[in-house]
Amino acid sequence: MASGTEIVLTPGNVLRQVDAGELRERAWTAFSRRIAALQWSGVPDDWDPQEFLDQIPHGAPLEEILAEGAPATVLSLHIETLAGVLIDNPLHDNLDPQEVLLYHEEKYWDRASATLFQQPLDPDYRKTLVAVQRMTGAADQKEADAAIRTAWAVYHGDDPMAPLLTPDMVRAQRRFLTTVYPPTGHAYWGGVGPDALTARLINDVEAEGCGEPEDGTFITQTLTHPRMSPAQRRHCLTIVGRCISSYPALATAASQAVAANPNLLWDDAQDLLEKLPGPTRDRxxxxxxSAQRRHDEVTLSATQVVTDDEPDRPDLPVVDLNH
Incomplete structure (x- = not known):
């Protein structure tokens, strides 16, 4: 996934024969026509842009903000343009295009969930489920079920009041995931769009937290769950590695999991270094x-506390073995 031939295309290379404004215009037309064709063909759509916009405060046009930041890429321009088409409005600085696309994606999950479940999945759990599915991947039904059971355990933590995940529920959730993300290639199922959206989804779930605080972070719990196969752990670390250029905090969460579970994750973490591009590899x-230093410091501190808490013992008499 991350070890293919690296082809470096700078914004200057990609946009050599077309400027960003023209690319936006072409993309706007193409996306609008495709969405209209889907609607004319009878594909159901309950997307209401005003429902989304009512949640977002207005700000300056996003184009002004982008002009001051890093050079745009074709992917970022397409994401921005598709978000604009969906809300039928120019974007502004309070509106993240990825937020628009993920909100639209959740409406897609709503429709599928309403069709496949007598009682729709809890939206917060469903978001965790899709994030785990994308992170861990699955080569077969056994790994697919492992991903679902991992998502359930991560979301509910050690809550004694958590509902029991029955085999029927696993089958229903497996059917849901393969319906919304049909398999591609040799994988058991597909997943949420490009890396940019995957990164935003994982970052959102990590930031929102799952289970009790003492259970650790979402990424840590997923990486270390006993149901995960070695291949799924590697897949998970690779996905996180591809996300940290956009969300550096994910590197902190994943590296802490590695430092605390070296027997489980250290070799894969080192392999990932060889697959990542330069700046991301350094990060x-x-x-x-840093995670290893923190882990060593915490371990040393805990050892000192245990030693200090030991009760004083009386001096033992010295025995002269010569007598």
Whole structure:
């Protein structure tokens, strides 16, 4: 996934024969026509842009903000343009295009969930489920069920009041995931769009937290869950590695999991270093080093506390073995 031939295309290379404004215009027309064709063909759509916009405060046009930041890429321009088509409005600085696309994606989950379940899945759990599905992947039904059971355990933590995940529920959730994200290639199922959306989804779930605080972070719980196969752990680390260029905090969360579980994750974490591009590789290497230092400090501190708490013992008499 991350070890293919690296082809570096800078914004200058990609946009050599067309400027960003023209690319936006072409993309706007193409996306609008495709959406209209889907609607004419009878594909159901309950998307209400005003429902989304009512939640977002207005600000300056997003184009002004982008002009001051890093150079745009074709992917970022397409994401921005598709978001604009969906809300039928120019974007502004309070509106993240990825937020628009993920909100639209959740409406898609709503429709599928309403069709496949007598009682629709809890939206917060469903978001965790899709994030785990994308992170861990699955080669067969056994790994698919492992991903579902992992998502359930991560979301509910050690809550004694959590409902029991029955085999029927696993089958229903497996059917839901394969319906919304049909398999591609040799995988058991597909997943949420490009890396940019995957990164935003994982970051959102990580930031929102799952279960009790003492259970650790979402990424840590997923990486270390006993149901995960070695291949799924590697897949998970690779996905996180591809996300940390957009969300550096994910490197911190994943590296802490590695430092605390070296027997389980250290080799895969080192393999990932060889697959990541330069700046991201450096960020991952630094995160691993920092996490290891913190883990060693905490371990040493805990050892000292245990030693200090030991009761004073009386001096034992010295025995002269010569007598």
């Amino acid at each position: 991952w290497r630094n995160a691993l080093a």
